[in-house]
Amino acid sequence: MKRIGSLILAVILGISMVGCKSEKKDDTVMTVNSQKISLDNYKKIFALNKQSIEYMYGPTIWDQEIEPGKKYSDKFSEMVVNQIVSTEVLYEQAKKEKLLPTEEEVNKSLGELKKAINADEKYKKQLNDAGLDEKFLKEQQERDLACQKYKENFKKTAKVSDEEIKKYYEENKSSFYKDEVKASHILISTKDKDNKDLSEQKKKEAKEKAEGILKRAKNGEEFAELAKENSDDKASAEKGGDLGFFAKGKMVESFEKAAYALKVGEVSNIVESQFGYHIIKVTDKVAEQIPFKDVKDKIKETLLEQKYSESISKLVKDAKVDKNESALSKITVK
Structure with a gap:
């Protein structure tokens, strides 16, 4: 439609x-x-x-x-x-x-x-x-x-000179700075099959489940396997919870804040969002200026x-x- x-x-x-x-x-x-x-x-x-x-x-x-x-x-x-x-x-x-x-x-x-x-x-x-x-x-x-x-x-x-392109790059350099995080997550949802909020009792049970999985992750169990077995985000669960790289503004605020605060290899505590309870593991980070030659055509x-x-x-x-x-x-x- x-x-x-x-x-x-x-x-x-x-x-x-x-x-x-x-x-x-x-x-x-x-x-x-x-x-x-x-x-x-x-x-x-x-x-x-x-x-x-x-x-x-x-x-x-x-x-x-x-x-x-x-x-x-x-x-x-x-x-x-x-x-x-x-x-x-x-x-x-x-x-x-x-x-x-x-x-x-x-x-x-x-x-x-x-x-x-x-x-x-x-x-x-x-x-x-x-x-x-x-x-x-x-x-x-x-x-x-x-x-x-x-x-x-x-x-x-229309003509666009190399000088114009270079000037734009210099004046907007911050726009061409790559600051991204690669993360995986495990989601324990607080929504039912109709996407409605669970009851308070069901939410409590969901949080307890998330805490149990978090403990296993902190104790060294394979994060990808835990995601495959437990995550309610089925799309990422199939890939071991992998969400790929994302920049700021692409995820809900609580999730983004937690992910950017983690070091590579670290696992978060329970992070709550409107979708439920997340356990996040950061697997890579990129923070670098994109070279002029890579964005010249853009x-x-x-x-x-x-x-x-x-x-x-x-x-x-x-x-x-x-x-x-x-x-x-x-x-x-x-």
Whole structure:
């Protein structure tokens, strides 16, 4: 379901309103340069964005605060409008540079999209109810591909000097410092099969079990074997509890704090998290500056992305945008 939602969202966030040629002033909610955006088309895009967001993040997303005093629902309309504007000017620029896709490319992309939609009858019905027929979707695919081609061409032709790359590395050296821990763990879960918390008595029994296993580990029994026999994290248990290397911010706070405090070869005491009781053994640590040559290509890609974003910002800034704020304000999430 999330894959379908992502596909649809990619289409919707990558398009503007093809063929919106209404001559009625009251029916036009936006004009981007010379392109008119009709109320009917805006409603369709708004509704489809809403459906896709809910598929990926759930209906509670709208009540989440994304900035002080502002919920996601409060900002959503603004986000949709801004995306329409940026996509419209980008498509227009792609057209000027003769970067439109071929009919064959459009049909292939449309076929992949239809296949994903047809795999879910409920979602297919919602699209039909929103009035998004094949003709409409094909028009949007054509625009989306044109925008992709513009980006690809920009990144091929944009210049990034070695001096720029080196400067970025020096100014962001801390970002290229590898500080990772390799650890194994044994988890005694405090959740039932439905992922609900155990009773206090069951939690007490789980902790006693963890303490017994910890004692065996401290007495020198093979940690990997103890993990295979006892850990409720079955994915890592098969590998003797091995979690591989991880950086800061990748594990829950209590687990990370304990792991980073251990020396290589040391076994922790009982560490509690929302998942249960952990016994952790650190098997390796890496703390080193990543050489420039190893990240040069990655930095170049980052700088190309920055230059691309700056070019889009300029196109949007230079665009002539007229909005019917009264009409737009009436279309809300709730």
